[in-house]
Amino acid sequence: MEEEHEITVKDLKRLLDSGVHVNLIDVREPHEYDFCHIADSRLVPVRQIPDHVNEFNLNEEYVFYCHVGERSGWAVNFLRQLGFKKVRNLLGGVDAWAIEIDPTMPRY
Numbered sequence: 001m002e003e004e005h006e007i008t009v010k011d012l013k014r015l016l017d018s019g020v021h022v023n024l025i026d027v028r029e030p031h032e033y034d035f036c037h038i039a040d041s042r043l044v045p046v047r048q049i050p051d052h053v054n055e056f057n058l059n060e061e062y063v064f065y066c067h068v069g070e071r072s073g074w075a076v077n078f079l080r081q082l083g084f085k086k087v088r089n090l091l092g093g094v095d096a097w098a099i100e101i102d103p104t105m106p107r108y
Contacts, residue, residue: 005076007063007088009096023062026094027071036106038065038097046071049078058084065090065097067108 007015015022024041026033033043044052046066056062056079064072069092076089090097098105 005080005088006091008091009100012063012090012097013101021061023056023060025062025064025072025075026066027064027075028066028094032067032108035108036094036098038094041065046075049075053079053082056084056087059086061086061088063088063090066093068093068095 012022024038026037026041026043027046027049028043029045030043037043062079062084064075064087066072069089072093073089076087079087092099094105095107098107
């Protein structure tokens, strides 16, 4: 059975609300992260993902996100090629999170 590569903002919110531990990785640039980000996420700009691979645990769940999902999609595909199975891309990125989950979050 194929692993799911993507997750919606609503499904992520349900997971987080249920207490499931998910590593949230923001792959945008520092100035974007400073402007807005999902609580408890870690910033690892997409161009630095190859340098941080050894910091990711094959057995832990990760959700990667960016502005709308393109850069994080690249990161997820890259990590899946290296054998990571529990990595997913947040569909619509932080922009979808601001629209559907947290309307107080600034958008750009």
